[in-house]
Amino acid sequence: MSEAESRRRQQAYRLAATGAAAFAYQVEIVELRLSAEASQPVARLAPLDQQILAASSLSQQQRARVEDYVTTLLADSVGRLLWQERDREKQGWFLSNAVLRRRRISAVLAAQTAHTDRALSLVVALLQPEHLVHALAKLEGFWRRANRLLRVPPHGLRRQVLVDRLLAVDSLSGADIIGLCSSIVD
Incomplete structure (x- = not known):
């Protein structure tokens, strides 16, 4: 496989993970x-509701919405x-899966991508942890939540269907994603 094809497949895996998590949450x-x-x-997600962003304190339902959104951002x-x-x-x-996982978590905690930076910003601004260390612990918890989700049926299968479709067509709309993911029953 050429380097360009490998890069394209990696992009498809990242996007499909985001799509499968968005569908699940x-x-x-x-x-x-x-x-x-x-x-x-x-991977363009619709923004969080303005009502949530403007709230001085969040209801349990709004807090759950933010947590789902952050988890979806970290699915990439x-x-x-x-x-x-x-x-x-x-x-x-010969790198173990644990080493690879630790490297990914370190990259998330360093907010090295736009999605992880946005996720950290939302955790700090909306979930209001007492200290940065608590924000980072929450971020790691949401990453682990996405990791668990994307490894189990039917979400792992939905992710793979999205990978295959993205490699065939390069782009999927929200309606396309819902249609593909809905075709796989729980």
């Missing part, structure tokens, strides 16, 4: 699109991990 997703360049693929990083695990097995690498 009922987070509105606008579009998933592979990038022709070596840069970032595009889990998709990257799933790709690395798959690639490692194919290449015969």
Whole structure:
């Protein structure tokens, strides 16, 4: 497999993870699109409700909505991990899954991508942890939640269906994602 094809497949894994998590948590997703360049693929989520963003304190339902949204943002990083695990097995690498997981969590905590930076900002602004260390612990917890979700049926199967479809067409609308994910029953 060429380097360009490998990069394209990794993008598809990342996007599909976001799409499957958005479907599971009922987070509105606008579009998933592979990038022709070596840069970032595009996963556009609809913004959180203005009512939630303007609230001085959140109800339990609003808090759950923020947690689902943050978990969906972090699914991109889990998709990257799933790709690395798959690639490692194919290449015969000797890094353990635990080492790969630790590296992904470290990248999330460093807010190295737009999605992880946005997730951390939402945790700090809306969930109002007492200290930064608590915010980082919450962020890691949401990442682990996404990781668990995307490894079990039917979500793992939905993720794979989205990967295959993205590789075929390069871009999926929110309606496409709902249609594909809905076709796989719980």
